[in-house]
Amino acid sequence: xxxxxxxxxxxxxxxxxxxxxxxxxxxxxxxxxxxxxxxxxxxxxxxxxxxxxxxxxxxxxxxxxxxxxxxxxxxxxxxxxxxxxxxxxxxxxxxxxxxxxxxxxxxxxxxxxxxxxxxxxxxxxxxxxxxxxxxxxxxxxxxxxxxxxxxxxxxxxxxxxxxxxxxxxxxxxxxxxxxxxxxxxxxxxxxxxxxxxxxxxxxxxxxxxxxxxxxxxxxxxxxx
Amino acid sequence: xxxxxxxxxxxxxxxxxxxxxxxxxxxxxxxxxxxxxxxxxxxxxxxxxxxxxxxxxxxxxxxxxxxxxxxxxxxxxxxxxxxxxxxxxxxxxxxxxxxxxxxxxxxxxxxxxxxxxxxxxxxxxxxxxxxxxxxxxxxxxxxxxxxxxxxxxxxxxxxxxxxxxxxxxxxxxxxxxxxxxxxxxxxxxxxxxxxxxxxxxxxxxxxxxxxxxxxxxxxxxxxxxxxxxxxxxxxxxxxxxxxxxxxxxxxxxxxxxxxxxxxxxxxxxxxxxxxxxxxxxxxxxxxxxxxxxxxxxxxxxxxxxxxxxxxxxxxxxxxxxxxxxxxxxxxxxxxxxxxxxxxxxxxxxxxxxxxxxxxxxx
Numbered sequence: 001x002x003x004x005x006x007x008x009x010x011x012x013x014x015x016x017x018x019x020x021x022x023x024x025x026x027x028x029x030x031x032x033x034x035x036x037x038x039x040x041x042x043x044x045x046x047x048x049x050x051x052x053x054x055x056x057x058x059x060x061x062x063x064x065x066x067x068x069x070x071x072x073x074x075x076x077x078x079x080x081x082x083x084x085x086x087x088x089x090x091x092x093x094x095x096x097x098x099x100x101x102x103x104x105x106x107x108x109x110x111x112x113x114x115x116x117x118x119x120x121x122x123x124x125x126x127x128x129x130x131x132x133x134x135x136x137x138x139x140x141x142x143x144x145x146x147x148x149x150x151x152x153x154x155x156x157x158x159x160x161x162x163x164x165x166x167x168x169x170x171x172x173x174x175x176x177x178x179x180x181x182x183x184x185x186x187x188x189x190x191x192x193x194x195x196x197x198x199x200x201x202x203x204x205x206x207x208x209x210x211x212x213x214x215x216x217x218x219x220x221x222x223x224x
Numbered sequence: 225x226x227x228x229x230x231x232x233x234x235x236x237x238x239x240x241x242x243x244x245x246x247x248x249x250x251x252x253x254x255x256x257x258x259x260x261x262x263x264x265x266x267x268x269x270x271x272x273x274x275x276x277x278x279x280x281x282x283x284x285x286x287x288x289x290x291x292x293x294x295x296x297x298x299x300x301x302x303x304x305x306x307x308x309x310x311x312x313x314x315x316x317x318x319x320x321x322x323x324x325x326x327x328x329x330x331x332x333x334x335x336x337x338x339x340x341x342x343x344x345x346x347x348x349x350x351x352x353x354x355x356x357x358x359x360x361x362x363x364x365x366x367x368x369x370x371x372x373x374x375x376x377x378x379x380x381x382x383x384x385x386x387x388x389x390x391x392x393x394x395x396x397x398x399x400x401x402x403x404x405x406x407x408x409x410x411x412x413x414x415x416x417x418x419x420x421x422x423x424x425x426x427x428x429x430x431x432x433x434x435x436x437x438x439x440x441x442x443x444x445x446x447x448x449x450x451x452x453x454x455x456x457x458x459x460x461x462x463x464x465x466x467x468x469x470x471x472x473x474x475x476x477x478x479x480x481x482x483x484x485x486x487x488x489x490x491x492x493x494x495x496x497x498x499x500x501x502x503x504x505x506x507x508x509x510x511x512x513x514x515x516x517x518x519x520x521x522x523x524x525x526x527x528x529x530x531x532x533x534x535x536x537x538x539x540x541x542x543x544x545x546x547x548x549x550x551x552x553x554x555x556x557x558x559x560x561x562x563x564x565x566x567x568x569x570x571x572x573x574x575x576x577x578x579x580x581x582x583x584x585x586x
Contacts, residue, residue, distance in 0.1 A: 126326035
């Protein structure tokens with residue numbers, strides 16, 4: 001039984017790129033949610049949490065409509081010379097980023113909220129500007145939150161199915177990921193292959209969650 | 225204009241703050257009052273950590289806040305040292321890196337203190353490589369003070385820096401504070417609800433009560449005012465500035481000359497001529513109409529009753545001093561209302577004040 005490496009590579013690449021984008025975008029978003037008193041905050045929170053409850057096919061469907069060459073976003077994007085967003089790897093990245101957003105923003109938000117405001121005040125009186133305070137005080141103290149966010153974001157992207165199926169198709173070497181390959185094997189009644197992929201995904205997900213919980217436990221020891 | 229001048233008006237829920245404070249450009253201004261009187265809010269406004277809807281903050285010729293023009297300088301551009309009750313050290317950095325945090329961000333020219341000096345003054349050499357989590361409460365406050373000073377502040381703010389400490393640590397940190405503050409030539413605002421702390425460290429006092437300034441002035445004046453003293457209850461007392469006059473080697477005593485007369489206290493190590501500050505609690509002062517010849521009390525001063533006020537249903541406070549010096553130093557005596565009636569004490573009467581106990585603030 002050999003693993004189709006193309007599928008594994010597409011999966012890892014998708015999860016890696018999505019996680020990176022999520023960390024870059026999720027960090028300011030989570031920090032804004034931590035500090036803001038704005039009235040639109042509950043709306044933003046609900047939007048971020050939406051993928052937790054929404055059937056992935058719903059998200060996938062809307063993305064397909066919006067991002068397709070005839071959709072408003074897709075048409076505009078392609079008029080700027082951007083690559084096609086449906087049935088392509090960039091499209092998968094867009095879907096994955098939206099779908100895994102709560103898994104990155106939530107742990108970051110929790111970690112940011114746990115940083116005492118009085119330490120930020122202390123840094124401010126020691127002449128550190130807001131960005132400086134974020135980099136030198138918030139980020140080091142929220143390190144376990146970043147680790148959790150990155151692992152959960154990565155693992156959740158690896159585990160997604162509905163969104164990928166809707167907007168990715170199943171193009172081998174381009175948009176076919178492990179969960180889709182598993183589905184295809186089952187459709188073709190190739191149970192041995194299906195068992196193999198299912199076991200890999202199960203083992204991977206369990207290890208990731210175990211790592212997250214073990215790390216969080218280690219960081220829970222009193223630090224102040 | 226030198227010194228600090230602030231006017232702040234704000235409302236935080238039920239609490240209304242409306243203060244106008246002016247404090248000198250050097251020396252320690254004690255800002256004190258009960259919890260909830262607005263001390264910390266004033267301090268946070270000075271630091272720029274809190275912005276009031278209406279307010280003006282002038283600091284040695286610079287304007288840090290003027291809401292009439294919308295001007296507000298953020299805290300990181302003010303250069304204020306802020307030391308809180310909790311020290312607020314960065315838990316992810318060692319002691320050395322905590323100290324470097326402010327120093328690296330301070331302007332290179334004219335530092336307020338040199339690294340070697342501050343490490344020596346505050347006895348930090350042994351602590352530099354330690355983890356912040358392993359410091360005692362007193363050590364944390366010493367590190368916090370050093371960290372604030374190394375950032376070269378133009379104004380030093382201290383919010384109850386010793387009130388979370390146990391008694392031995394409090395004494396130790398206060399001793400360090402006193403020695404360090406003496407060497408600094410910048411304005412210092414010290415918030416406390418302890419009369420002893422303020423009496424010991426401050427030159428100028430602002431008394432806050434329910435979000436307003438109850439009284440303000442030099443420490444010896446404010447502490448002797450009756451509305452203020454009554455508010456302090458049992459802890460009430462005054463501070464006198466004096467000089468060591470002479471030592472009595474046989475009985476191990478020292479005489480201190482004060483504006484109200486000589487006071488004999490336990491032998492002091494200071495040489496004659498050294499200025500000292502003494503605190504006299506109102507409960508340690510009794511009054512008599514005649515001088516007492518056969519008494520164990522050494523200190524008896526001939527003074528005049530200036531003012532009388534009720535303290536409780538059974539107790540009164542009497543302010544005694546020199547009637548020719550209107551704003552001069554005074555003593556406070558806590559006596560029973562019965563004694564007041566029996567001695568017929570009233571303003572203008574000459575009496576003898578017997579001082580049972582004198583504490584030197586060092």
